Amino acid sequence: xxxxCLRGANATARVSLLPAPLSxxxxxxxxxxxxxxxxxxxxGLLTVSGGIGGTVLYAKWDHKxxxxxxxxxxxxxxxxxxxxxxxxxxxxxxxxxxVRCSAHxxxxxxxxxxxxxxxxxxxxxxxxxxxxxxxxATHIISAIGEVPSVPAPCDTEAAAVKGIxxxxxxxxxxxxxxxxxxxxxxxxxxxxxxxxxxxxxxSASLEDSLASSAKAALQAIGAQEAALQAIxxxxxxxKEAMEAEVLPEEKSNQWKDLEAALADRTTALNDARAALSxxxxxxxxxxxxxxxxxxxxxxxxxxxxxxxxxxLHNMVVDLDKMVMKVQSAESEAKIVSQYSELVNEAKRQxxxxxxxxxxxxxxxxxxxxxxxxxxxxxxxxxxxxxxIDQLNRELAEQKVxxxxxxxxxxxxxKLEDQKALDNAVNTALQHVKEDARLDQERKLAExxxxxxxxxxxxxxRQAAAHTDHVQDVLKVQEHxxxxxxxxVLSSKxxxxxxxxxxxxxxxLDNFTLDMNTAYARLKGVEEAIDSHVVAExxxxxxxxxxxxxxxxxxxxxxxxxxxxxxxxxxxxxxxxDSCRDNDFALAxxxxxxxxxxxxxxxxxxxxxxxxxxxxxxARRVALIDExxxxxxxxxxxxxxxxxxxxxSQEAPPSQLSSEDLDPFKLLSYASYxxxxxxxxxxxxxxxxxxxEARRVVEDWLIEARLTLETxxxxxxxxxxxxxxxxxxxxxx
Amino acid sequence: xxxxxxRKWDRCLxxxxxxxxxxxxxxxxxxxxxxxxxxxxxxFGSGLGLGMGYSNCQHDFRxxxxxxxxxxxxx
Numbered sequence: 083x084x085x086x087c088l089r090g091a092n093a094t095a096r097v098s099l100l101p102a103p104l105s106x107x108x109x110x111x112x113x114x115x116x117x118x119x120x121x122x123x124x125x126g127l128l129t130v131s132g133g134i135g136g137t138v139l140y141a142k143w144d145h146k147x148x149x150x151x152x153x154x155x156x157x158x159x160x161x162x163x164x165x166x167x168x169x170x171x172x173x174x175x176x177x178x179x180x181v182r183c184s185a186h187x188x189x190x191x192x193x194x195x196x197x198x199x200x201x202x203x204x205x206x207x208x209x210x211x212x213x214x215x216x217x218x219a220t221h222i223i224s225a226i227g228e229v230p231s232v233p234a235p236c237d238t239e240a241a242a243v244k245g246i247x248x249x250x251x252x253x254x255x256x257x258x259x260x261x262x263x264x265x266x267x268x269x270x271x272x273x274x275x276x277x278x279x280x281x282x283x284x285s286a287s288l289e290d291s292l293a294s295s296a297k298a299a300l301q302a303i304g305a306q307e308a309a310l311q312a313i314x315x316x317x318x319x320x321k322e323a324m325e326a327e328v329l330p331e332e333k334s335n336q337w338k339d340l341e342a343a344l345a346d347r348t349t350a351l352n353d354a355r356a357a358l359s360x361x362x363x364x365x366x367x368x369x370x371x372x373x374x375x376x377x378x379x380x381x382x383x384x385x386x387x388x389x390x391x392x393x394l395h396n397m398v399v400d401l402d403k404m405v406m407k408v409q410s411a412e413s414e415a416k417i418v419s420q421y422s423e424l425v426n427e428a429k430r431q432x433x434x435x436x437x438x439x440x441x442x443x444x445x446x447x448x449x450x451x452x453x454x455x456x457x458x459x460x461x462x463x464x465x466x467x468x469x470i471d472q473l474n475r476e477l478a479e480q481k482v483x484x485x486x487x488x489x490x491x492x493x494x495x496k497l498e499d500q501k502a503l504d505n506a507v508n509t510a511l512q513h514v515k516e517d518a519r520l521d522q523e524r525k526l527a528e529x530x531x532x533x534x535x536x537x538x539x540x541x542x543r544q545a546a547a548h549t550d551h552v553q554d555v556l557k558v559q560e561h562x563x564x565x566x567x568x569x570v571l572s573s574k575x576x577x578x579x580x581x582x583x584x585x586x587x588x589x590l591d592n593f594t595l596d597m598n599t600a601y602a603r604l605k606g607v608e609e610a611i612d613s614h615v616v617a618e619x620x621x622x623x624x625x626x627x628x629x630x631x632x633x634x635x636x637x638x639x640x641x642x643x644x645x646x647x648x649x650x651x652x653x654x655x656x657x658x659d660s661c662r663d664n665d666f667a668l669a670x671x672x673x674x675x676x677x678x679x680x681x682x683x684x685x686x687x688x689x690x691x692x693x694x695x696x697x698x699x700a701r702r703v704a705l706i707d708e709x710x711x712x713x714x715x716x717x718x719x720x721x722x723x724x725x726x727x728x729x730s731q732e733a734p735p736s737q738l739s740s741e742d743l744d745p746f747k748l749l750s751y752a753s754y755x756x757x758x759x760x761x762x763x764x765x766x767x768x769x770x771x772x773x774e775a776r777r778v779v780e781d782w783l784i785e786a787r788l789t790l791e792t793x794x795x796x797x798x799x800x801x802x803x804x805x806x807x808x809x810x811x812x813x814x
Numbered sequence: 815x816x817x818x819x820x821r822k823w824d825r826c827l828x829x830x831x832x833x834x835x836x837x838x839x840x841x842x843x844x845x846x847x848x849x850x851x852x853x854x855x856x857x858f859g860s861g862l863g864l865g866m867g868y869s870n871c872q873h874d875f876r877x878x879x880x881x882x883x884x885x886x887x888x889x
Binding site for chain 1: 817818819820868871872875876878879
């Protein structure tokens with residue numbers, strides 16, 4: 083059964099292991115059919131595929147294993163990528179996030195960060211604080227420290243920082259506060275670093291662009307200057323060429339120079355234009371950089387920006403001036419060139435005319451002196467005359483149309499002037515605007531600086547005042563806290579002292595109590611012991627008393643028939659000795675009758691016996707009393723005694739009536755009582771006898787009384803001794 | 815006290831007897847001497863003796879009841 087299960091388990095395991103379509107059953111079948119070598123091969127293939135499949139599965143499950151495999155085994159990454167897809171990388175934090183995340187782990191600081199003003203606003207403020215007044219800021223921060231102060235409503239960096247600190251201050255615990263502050267400072271520093279980088283980058287870029295633009299502008303200006311110079315030169319030369327009356331060779335030189343100058347001018351102009359374009363480009367780039375850096379809104383860049391803008395403006399102004407100069411020069415040159423062109427045109431015309439008239443003659447008619455014939459000369463002169471006429475006519479026309487032309491020219495000039503004016507005005511306006519703007523910005527910057535400085539001074543003052551106030555408050559608080567602390571301390575001390583005293587007192591009390599209790603107990607023990615001693619003493623005494631009493635009562639028993647007891651004197655003395663300080667016992671002991679002490683007492687039995695003998699005698703003398711006491715009475719009494727029969731013992735009634743007082747009855751009662759051991763009643767009854775019978779029994783009565791008395795005393799003593807003895811065993 | 819009664823009786827009887835005998839004796843003597851051997855002195859003497867004895871005896875027995883008073887003179 084177990085083996086079947088194992089087989090089944092094995093089979094299922096092997097089936098689940100191979101994901102391939104080959105089932106173990108078919109494999110086994112195949113295996114069985116193949117030879118041993120192919121079996122080995124198939125087995126090896128199976129093992130390899132199993133290993134690879136297992137590796138792939140495990141790599142799917144464990145990424146580290148996959149990484150290790152990819153590292154160590156070549157082409158495994160391809161295989162694994164094919165099988166499992168790309169490995170899931172651990173996401174790396176971008177720097178910004180890292181910065182943000184590493185700023186502070188606590189929620190509070192993040193909340194503080196979110197509570198802060200917009201980072202853009204914060205950045206410049208912090209930046210400013212860092213760049214311009216970092217010392218003050220740190221001073222302020224350190225001055226603020228842990229003291230929560232009223233957050234100022236102004237939006238400067240110190241206030242912002244203070245506000246932040248105050249926000250963090252009251253909200254957080256000290257540790258969190260310090261950590262928050264440190265985190266905030268860290269964040270600030272990081273921001274500052276970023277800003278520094280930014281600023282550095284911006285300034286660098288600004289500087290670069292400034293430098294480049296300056297260079298380009300200078301170059302442009304230089305080029306423009308050169309162009310100007312070239313133009314001026316050219317115009318001068320042209321003017322010279324036009325107006326100077328020089329020799330033809332010099333004229334040709336002049337024309338060559340002019341051409342050279344023209345070439346120079348053109349090159350210079352081209353250079354200037356190129357330089358201008360370059361300068362414009364660089365200025366544009368500078369402007370764009372400035373705009374960018376302005377767009378960054380880092381205030382500390384502002385002066386740089388401002389300076390750059392001013393430089394730009396200056397360069398632009400210079401360039402414009404140069405350009406204007408160049409343009410004016412150019413216009414002049416244009417005029418001059420126009421003039422020169424006109425002149426040249428006229429010259430050419432003339433030349434053409436001359437050449438048309440005299441085709442053989444070359445140009446440069448000024449050089450002609452002897453080459454022309456008279457015809458030519460005439461033709462020339464006629465032409466010249468005609469030309470002069472024409473020119474005169476034109477001149478007259480021109481004079482006539484002078485005004486119109488002048489007007490037109492004026493108009494044109496006006497227009498051109500207007501245009502130029504407009505341009506100039508525009509450029510001047512732009513420049514002025516730019517200037518104004520720059521001025522404004524400069525003023526703004528100055529004002530800002532001034533404001534900043536003032537603000538800083540005010541802040542410093544405020545900070546100083548605040549520090550003073552804080553110091554005062556701190557002092558006051560210190561005082562208060564000190565007083566409070568002192569109070570608390572004193573109260574605590576008092577409390578402690580009182581507690582201590584209380585405790586000591588308690589201890590003392592307890593000790594005293596214990597001592598007292600111990601003492602009391604000791605005393606009690608002592609008392610107990612004493613009482614015990616006393617009690618024992620008493621007990622001993624009682625015991626002695628009892629013993630003596632017992633001895634006494636025993637000595638009572640020593641009475642034999644008709645013999646009295648031993649004299650009780652000794653026993654009584656012993657009793658008296660044993661109860662020396664016991665008045666009662668002493669009284670009792672002294673209450674013993676003398677006779678018993680001296681002689682002893684008769685026992686009850688002897689008394690009883692005697693009574694029996696007495697009884698007959700009493701019966702015999704029953705009739706004799708005071709009145710009847712003759713012998714005859716005696717005889718009669720004897721007779722009566724002989725003839726009267728009564729019960730020998732009769733129970734006496736509880737109350738004796740008069741007929742009970744008959745002597746015979748009394749005697750029978752007394753006998754009864756005696757027989758029943760009641761000596762006392764018997765004595766009482768016998769005491770009722772009168773007359774001679776009484777006289778006869780008087781002895782017996784006395785003895786009986788004595789015995790009774792003694793017995794009573796002894797009983798009392800014994801009872802007392804017992805009681806005392808019992809009493810001593812009882813607790814007092 | 816009972817013994818005294820008995821003693822009294824003893825005494826009484828002895829005394830009576832003695833007296834009687836003595837009386838008898840005296841009587842005898844008298845009879846013999848004086849009264850010529852008459853019998854009457856015998857009986858008289860014995861009677862006398864007996865009476866004396868009886869009287870003594872009675873007196874002896876009465877003696878406890880006898881009250882002896884004394885005249886106290888007013889001073």
